[in-house]
Amino acid sequence: MRQLTGDQFLVKQINSSIVLDLIRTHSPISRAAVSVKSGLNKGTVSNLVNQLIENGLVEEMGQGESSGGRKPVMLSFNQRAGYAIGVDLRIDMVSAVLTDLQGSIVQQIESSLESIESELVCTVLSRMIHELIASAPKSHYGVVGIGVGVPGIVDDNGMVLFAPNLHWNNVNLGGRLREEFQIPVVIDNEANAGAQGEKAFGAGTDRDHLIYLSVSHGIGTGIVINKDIYKGASGYSGEAGHTTIEADGKQCSCGNYGCWELYASERALLEEARQSDTLKEAAKAYIPDGDDLRLEHLVQLAESGNEEARFILKNNGRFLGIGIANIINIFNPELIIIGNRIALAEAWIAGEIRETVARRALPYHKDKVQVEFSHLNMGATVIGAASLALTQFFDKMRVSVERST
Structure with a gap:
């Protein structure tokens, strides 16, 4: 086997990555089209494609339409290879x-x-x-x-x-x-x-700068900057749920006081709802025996016209909006995606979130940002x-x- 220099090895590595990515994203595609899109000559593309076929990642799938000469053999990415x-x-x-x-x-x-x-x-x-x-x-x-x-x-x-x-x-x-x-x-x-998940398959596929907000029992933040996940110097960034929004607030399980997730998470929402005897009584119509009041039940109450349930959900949206405005002011993203279980209440909290963001985010920062709920629902x-x-x-x-x- 011929020994490759470091530069030769790197060039071939890059070229193989380019060819594989083109076939993954543009299947079915011909060798000639890969050559045109990649800028690589046909011989190089042919050799790399043959290697990818041998490695099980690419398949030949028959002939395509002719543009004047012989019909090209079309290539597809073998997504069932693993x-x-x-x-x-x-x-x-x-x-x-x-x-x-x-x-x-x-x-x-x-x-x-x-x-x-x-x-x-x-x-x-x-x-x-x-x-x-x-x-x-x-x-x-x-x-x-x-x-x-x-x-x-x-x-x-x-x-x-x-x-x-x-x-x-x-x-x-x-x-x-x-x-x-x-x-x-x-x-x-x-x-x-x-x-x-949202960047690869969901609402953020065409965005370079986005924040994914996971709101369930707690609040977590996934930050995408220039298409890549930002993790910070030590890899621990994104703990927005443990930023302080109430200086003398309740103590959090993290040891801090007044954390955002104590006021805006699903847990906070349900803690407030469970303190209301009238709400718990109204919810009995939706709660199976032995179960506790859950977000789904609160949403059902809101849909049935219960004003107290609607008020609690709206209040949750306001607290979420406060934290989201802070995130917008710090990161200036193109898109905020709200996901996890809180997305079940989208119909009742989305308006308040956007109104709070409009009031609290800096004007130039909020000018182009969009606030959306996850396209992948609970699957992100x-x-x-x-x-x-x-x-x-x-x-x-x-x-x-x-x-x-």
């Missing part, structure tokens, strides 16, 4: 998906959590991942990776350093899953995973987690394809 698993870990439930290499969901499962004790949660995660691996169709690469979104601070090795709503400290989730499954694992904050984090695993796979695959030359 699969990824995405997991969204919440405080009361785990959602998990099996996706193909294009992020399309093949299988989806959920499991409620009876406890947030780390050993029990890890057992549930393991069982669900085993189930999805067993359900994966046969493929060239099999299951290429596992991505997990966690509501907390995570380091680069997948150690959950601090997850206040789970009461976790220094839980080595990444190490445990790698040891058990022997495939690549990436663990990230659930809001970062949600931002990745779980799909984003799978996307993190896929990104890791393609980064490594591009290198391995080049090294095989």
